[in-house]
Structure formats: structure tokens, C-alpha cells
Amino acid sequence: MSRETPLSHAVTSPVRVAFQGEPGAYSEEAAYQALGEAIQTLPRPRFEDVFEAVAQGEADLGVLPIENSLAGSIHRNYDLLLRYEVHIVGEYHYRVRHCLLALPGVRLEDLEEVRSHPQALAQCEGTLNRLGLRPVVAADTAGSARWVAQTQARHVAALASRRAARVYGLHILMEGLEDNPQNYTRFLLVAREPHTVPLRQGQDYKTSVVFTLPNKPGSLFKALSVFALRDIDLTKIESRPIPGRPWEYLFYVDFLGHAEHGPGERALAHLREIAPFLRVLGSYPRHPFQ
Numbered sequence: 001m002s003r004e005t006p007l008s009h010a011v012t013s014p015v016r017v018a019f020q021g022e023p024g025a026y027s028e029e030a031a032y033q034a035l036g037e038a039i040q041t042l043p044r045p046r047f048e049d050v051f052e053a054v055a056q057g058e059a060d061l062g063v064l065p066i067e068n069s070l071a072g073s074i075h076r077n078y079d080l081l082l083r084y085e086v087h088i089v090g091e092y093h094y095r096v097r098h099c100l101l102a103l104p105g106v107r108l109e110d111l112e113e114v115r116s117h118p119q120a121l122a123q124c125e126g127t128l129n130r131l132g133l134r135p136v137v138a139a140d141t142a143g144s145a146r147w148v149a150q151t152q153a154r155h156v157a158a159l160a161s162r163r164a165a166r167v168y169g170l171h172i173l174m175e176g177l178e179d180n181p182q183n184y185t186r187f188l189l190v191a192r193e194p195h196t197v198p199l200r201q202g203q204d205y206k207t208s209v210v211f212t213l214p215n216k217p218g219s220l221f222k223a224l225s226v227f228a229l230r231d232i233d234l235t236k237i238e239s240r241p242i243p244g245r246p247w248e249y250l251f252y253v254d255f256l257g258h259a260e261h262g263p264g265e266r267a268l269a270h271l272r273e274i275a276p277f278l279r280v281l282g283s284y285p286r287h288p289f290q
Contacts, residue, residue, distance in 0.1 A: 018042040018059035024142035024164030031063040034092035051084040069184040088282025090189035101170040115144040116159030124177040204286040205258040211275040226270040230263040259283045
């Protein structure tokens, strides 16, 4: 992520960044790529704990996966965005590269099995079959690397990130094991305050909102038309059930533009006339997809 974003003006250095997982997790690697190496990362066991750390001021920022190009949306984090009073202040598209990690001196032919999170194993299924390695499901990727380092198991490898290899002193036998190279995870960066800065001419912004609609014919059509009438590009639409209200839904929408400027501002003013509930989750610089 470019340093010319609200993030560079948000907090004093070093920035405390909470993420879900253990040291060496892909979320931690994404945080370093997005924000640079001069940050202090704070591992947390659950997504809820990341939101809590930000909301209570224990962390300046939280880095949270919101969707993967192969596996789809992380619904839990959509729900938590509504529960906590935090603001989206940035996004980052992280290219997922699965690495085969083993103890120093271990060769590929010494291995019998590989441990990792089930999603990582599934994304590398074809490659692992060709290598003749038996997959073993574990709680997470970085935890698998830690297990290999702690047990000194020379017949077991971990499927994890490059950072996990550095953290746990493992050797990278292979890199890029994913069957589909178009494997990206979009991360959101959240903070207690929106960190509003003056709009920059020519800067691409993205806005995330959540709203409800009356249960009437044509309600969704009318809601989406406020963007279509202004030629606003919608980049994401997600619906989630409203707890305690069967068959009623929240609608999450990402669109290109700013909530307080130009067509985006006018579209949201129009949407407020239709939606009983509307919350702007954040307007933030768009991270270009490479």
C-alpha cells in the first residue's frame, strides 16, 4: 500500500497492528507488506480479539481478511464490522504464496506428510499429490510451522508463509505450491477513528457501507439504482442475515468514490431516503489490484 494514504497520518510510530493468528501468519505478513517493517504486530487468537484490541485502544490498527479470490468472503468479519465501532481506513490485496517449510537439512525426499490449515491444504491439493505428501489438518498455517520447529519432526513439513520460516527457523524447500496462482486475499485495515484527510485530486477512493431495506417489492432495485443513475461502479455486494429477524438481511456494498464528495455523497443521500438503516463503514484510498 502506498504510504500516501490516511494511514501515514493516523498514528505515531511504531504503529501497533493487531492480526488474527500466530506470529508468522499470512495476516501478519500482509500487515508488513501493507504498512512496512517499522510496525509492532500484536497476534490475537480470534477475529473478535482483533476488533476488541482496536476498539479498546490496545492496537492502532487491525488487519483483517475480508475475502479470498478462490474461497470467497469471510462472513465472520462482515458481521463483526457491524458489531464494533471501528472504521475501515485502508485495504490491501495480498498475493498468497504457500511455502513448504521443513527443518534445516531436511530434503524433500525425507518428508512423508505436511501440516497446515485445511484451506491452505485444499489450495495445494494437486501439488501435494504429485509430491506424494500426506496432508494433515491443523488449526492454522503458522501454528503448523511452530509445531514442526518445536517437535523437530524431520518427516513432517508445514505449509505456511515465508515469514513463518524466518520466525521459526525453518528452511523453505519449495515456494508457490498453490494449484491456482491467482490466489489473493483482500485485507481491510480498521481503526477507531476514520482518519479523514483532505481529498486528493485524481485519488481513487473506495467506500464501504451497510444498510437494511424495507421488505417491499423493488426495494433492492431502488437501492442499487441510486448508484447506477450516477454511473458509480459497485465492486462488491454481500448480504448477511439479521440476527433475530428471520429472512431479513443486511446489505454490504463497496463502491468506487467517497462518501463525502461528488457522486458518492449524492448517492448516499438518496439511499438514506430508501434505507431504514445505513452506516458508512469507511471511505479509503483504493489499493490497485496488480
